[in-house]
Amino acid sequence: MGKMITKKVSWVGKVDWELRKFHGDEFSTNRGSSYNAYLIRDQKNVLIDTVWMPYDKEFVSNLKQEIDLSKIDYIIANHGEIDHSGSLPALMREIPNTPIYCTANAMKSLKGQYHQDWNFIPVKTGDTLELGSSTLTFIEAPMLHWPDTMFTYMSGDNILFSNDGFGQHFASESMFNDSVDAGELEAEAFKYYANILVPFNPMVFRKIKEILAMNLPLDMICPSHGLMWTNNPGQIVEKYLQWSSDYQENQISIIYDTMWNATRHMAEAIAEGIRNADPSITVKLFNSSKSDKTEIITEVFRSRAILMGSSTVNNGYLYSTAGILEMIRGSKFKNKKAAAFGSYGWSGEATKLISEELTKAGFTVVDEGIRTTWVPDEDVINILRQYGSDFVSKL
Numbered sequence: 001m002g003k004m005i006t007k008k009v010s011w012v013g014k015v016d017w018e019l020r021k022f023h024g025d026e027f028s029t030n031r032g033s034s035y036n037a038y039l040i041r042d043q044k045n046v047l048i049d050t051v052w053m054p055y056d057k058e059f060v061s062n063l064k065q066e067i068d069l070s071k072i073d074y075i076i077a078n079h080g081e082i083d084h085s086g087s088l089p090a091l092m093r094e095i096p097n098t099p100i101y102c103t104a105n106a107m108k109s110l111k112g113q114y115h116q117d118w119n120f121i122p123v124k125t126g127d128t129l130e131l132g133s134s135t136l137t138f139i140e141a142p143m144l145h146w147p148d149t150m151f152t153y154m155s156g157d158n159i160l161f162s163n164d165g166f167g168q169h170f171a172s173e174s175m176f177n178d179s180v181d182a183g184e185l186e187a188e189a190f191k192y193y194a195n196i197l198v199p200f201n202p203m204v205f206r207k208i209k210e211i212l213a214m215n216l217p218l219d220m221i222c223p224s225h226g227l228m229w230t231n232n233p234g235q236i237v238e239k240y241l242q243w244s245s246d247y248q249e250n251q252i253s254i255i256y257d258t259m260w261n262a263t264r265h266m267a268e269a270i271a272e273g274i275r276n277a278d279p280s281i282t283v284k285l286f287n288s289s290k291s292d293k294t295e296i297i298t299e300v301f302r303s304r305a306i307l308m309g310s311s312t313v314n315n316g317y318l319y320s321t322a323g324i325l326e327m328i329r330g331s332k333f334k335n336k337k338a339a340a341f342g343s344y345g346w347s348g349e350a351t352k353l354i355s356e357e358l359t360k361a362g363f364t365v366v367d368e369g370i371r372t373t374w375v376p377d378e379d380v381i382n383i384l385r386q387y388g389s390d391f392v393s394k395l
């Protein structure tokens with residue numbers, strides 16, 4: 001059922017407590033998520049976004065309890081991805097002529113997904129829609145995170161409907177940011193940013209500066225996932241400015257995979273060397289075959305440097321190393337340093353190959369890495385500790 005946000009705006013979305021994977025199996029959502037849709041009742045009534053397709057019947061049924069569907073004057077589609085547009089086919093079967101306001105790119109993505117010639121009204125940044133006592137202003141936000149994305153600003157209530165921007169995968173019955181633990185909320189917003197928005201950092205930074213320059217009064221930010229920023233919405237805007245500016249903390253992440261634990265012993269010895277050299281650095285280790293890949297990318301985003309290790313197998317590196325390298329490549333991280341390591345028995349190519357991939361991914365690879373044969377003995381462990389300490393001096 002809907003939840004009142006202001007006298008004119010109700011949340012009419014779906015809280016998905018069950019969701020544990022998003023974007024197929026790409027993104028872990030350990031706290032579930034929500035698909036936030038909003039109903040504005042003014043002299044004209046507006047629906048902003050819908051919910052993911054598996055919940056379409058439930059969405060339309062609940063919406064009917066909120067409003068006679070024929071009284072919806074306009075639909076706004078801020079973004080065409082199926083988690084927000086997936087209930088449009090079911091809804092449009094009921095109100096087929098209702099105009100859908102969206103960007104020209106969203107027309108393409110919606111037509112491409114649903115193959116329907118709905119009554120699309122393309123809009124651009126600065127276009128407005130009068131509702132009576134309030135006005136909607138559209139702000140295109142391409143590549144935050146699809147080409148079709150836009151924000152919608154509502155005057156009077158001073159709400160920015162930001163779609164994926166400022167979202168978090170966080171299921172909660174109470175929908176306001178001050179109703180949950182602030183640390184948990186920031187952690188989810190950070191993970192979301194690290195895994196969805198980092199590749200588009202320059203666009204995020206420019207868009208936020210553009211919106212701030214518009215000097216719009218801002219009482220709330222209502223994203224399409226998770227909690228609404230109703231208490232001090234500026235806090236998440238500030239965070240986005242930091243995160244989109246080549247963000248890093250004083251952390252080194254060591255990511256490895258290992259067949260018989262030799263490369264794990266290497267990772268642990270290198271970690272010890274880093275701690276010996278500078279105890280102020282946070283060091284975290286992840287076996288990439290056992291750890292959540294979404295969390296690994298989150299920690300890489302947090303890090304000033306990473307070390308990636310793999311045993312050599314069949315003249316290359318292990319399967320999970322390949323997966324993480326591909327995710328890192330797509331993330332387009334900037335201003336981070338790296339090195340590679342690994343154990344081998346006879347050919348030993350993995351370290352060199354990982355270094356090459358890290359370089360291609362935009363990392364500054366500080367040296368040729370370190371590789372050792374078979375299982376490291378105490379002398380080799382000492383060499384690895386020294387390597388870890390030396391690595392710190394190269395940052």
Ligand code: FEO
Pocket residue numbers: 079081082083084145146164224225
């Ligand atoms: Fe939440 Fe890009 O969809």
